[in-house]
Amino acid sequence: MATKLAEVDAVLVGVGLVGTMLGRELTRAGLKVVGLERGRPQFTVPDFQGPQMHDELRYSVRKGLMQDNTKEAVTFRNRADQVALPIRRWESFLPGTGLGGAAVHWNGQTYRFQDSDFRMRSLTTERYGARFADPGLTIQDWGVTAADMEPHYDRFEYLLGVSGLAGNIGGKKIAGGNPFEDARRRGYPTPPMKEPYGSALFRKAAAQQGYHPFPQPSSNLSQPYTNPEGMQLSTCMFCGYCERYACEHYAKSSPQTILLPVLLKDPHFTLRTQAQVLRINLSKDKRQATGVTYVDAAGREFEQPAKLVVLGSFALNNVRMLLLSGIGTPYDPRSGQGTVGRNYAYQTMSSVQVFFDEKTNINPFMRSGACGTVIADFVGDNFDHGPHKFIGGAYVGEVMTNGRPIEFHPTPPGTPSWGGKWKSAVVRHYNHTSVLNVHGSSMAHRANYLDLDPTYKDAWGLPLLRMTFDFPANDLRMSAYVTGKAVEIGRAMGARQVNGAGRKGPYTVTQYQTTHNTGGTVMGADRSTSVVNCYLQSWDVSNLFVIGASNFPQNASYNPTDTVGALAYMAAEAIVQRYLKSPGPMVQA
Ligand SMILES: Cc1cc2nc3c(=O)[nH]c(=O)nc-3n(C[C@H](O)[C@H](O)[C@H](O)COP(=O)(O)OP(=O)(O)OC[C@H]3O[C@@H](n4cnc5c(N)ncnc54)[C@H](O)[C@@H]3O)c2cc1C
Ligand code: SF4
16 A cells, blocks of 8 residues: 655656756746656765776676666567567666666767758658658657757757867858758857877768768767856766766766756755656546656655656656556557557667777777767768668767777687687787777667567566567668768778678667667657657646657667757746646647
């Protein structure tokens, strides 16, 4: 029997990036807010300090900061006619847990999506015709444009302190920046990071081939910065323990470094950690949320009533929470009807290894999560897809994130995978190899979706999330094409040997690709193909806002978090300026 607590104005499910941002915006507006986070409390001091934070076995191999999948896993299959099995070791993607969420152990690669991403269905049809995209693809427009998103991107990037070089300020192109970006109102808050040697070789080779290299926008900071919340960040040390690790130097933007300390001081905010939310509770007519039910670390069950519920529990968990709570209509791939779980997408990744002679010293160890140089010439719709049989694209860059001893030991094809010859090859190539990333879009397809598993349950007896996913043929064609271009750049970098091929199917969960899981609670202007409206308000339950990469109708070439943060600010503004003044649906269905 759950203990019923006193009602609050708003409850946050998850206190990661989205939860922290919404907590700050709602308490600032005078609301009494409770934040429920399933993981532990954790802070830069004492939890993220060296030397323990540089324990590769604990954090990279045993995934010390990730969701505990002995309690809560995801089941997986490639196709609906297969039996899904639980993922027992996170490899392909790494959902976070604990205060701050995955934004503690992210890399910090911080890109805006383009207008052609937000209006993908209409602009693809306009430019190439209605029959150009493969018929199984369920791509759609977001219901917002890049111009709508610009003020929210701007605000979020200044919160993070992003280091970069703008390519287009108010329509004026800036040399050395990304010439394909949509107009932004001002430059990045801090200058770009220092360019590592491998990235410099990439820049030269890419420019010689007529492409437009620019520094990757980074939330590992190039210099000290004080954000508008008064939080002070330091300069990145290129420590090499960034992705999968928390930053001990206050140099990576994360909830802990940009906002949480301010939120925690606010008397209107109450944080409860190790609070596992089981479901969102509904009124009898199922049109209003009445609060949430959660279990604490001692196994006690509580009901937290609230006037407003904000679900910001990471893309995959957002979808599962709606399904567990009976909110919305689950997607049925046979009929194509239903929206919750529909349009699950991912990211189509490949890489190219560039092997140099022994005079070329790459120094892979001294890298950060987001330093490097990239090109956007093959991103989204920045090139003519007419001659190709695919939509979407990828950015290409020399964006190596580490040379850590357990994970990084590149050897050319044909090298034995163990023994003396392998060891000699690792010694020969460790300091003389560069890796190019091809970071590609992922189109929604009617066969890819999320639902509840009929067999496997979590530690609280609730069905696990079931993922049905394989790469659409469109995306494999895209990957082959852009990876071919990356191989050409690798050769032009002066390498002795270049090795790389496009992503091949079937999708496997046993190999790290990215934690850029998207879709399942898609936003849009039409409720028959979306779960939330353009303010991220549930079509079915008007006092519920669902926020995260689960809102993306399909995934773009770039990393998602700049867009997640911008969406969070956009939704917060709508809640504070419109919803609270007149609670109810903000868009009529
Ligand atoms: C290794 C790695 C590298 C990444 N690198 C990049 C990058 O370079 N660039 C980029 O753009 N993105 C990157 N990302 C993605 C980025 O971390 C996410 O986009 C971002 O953290 C999403 O924010 P969120 O608030 O939606 O989720 P999170 O930050 O994960 O927060 C969700 C929170 O909800 C909590 N929660 C979940 N379920 C419950 C429940 N039932 N009850 C209570 N609490 C719950 C979780 O514990 C978590 O704390 C990376 C991710 C990983 C894992
Ligand atoms: S690489 Fe830089 S930002 Fe990343 S953890 Fe190390 S010091 Fe922090």
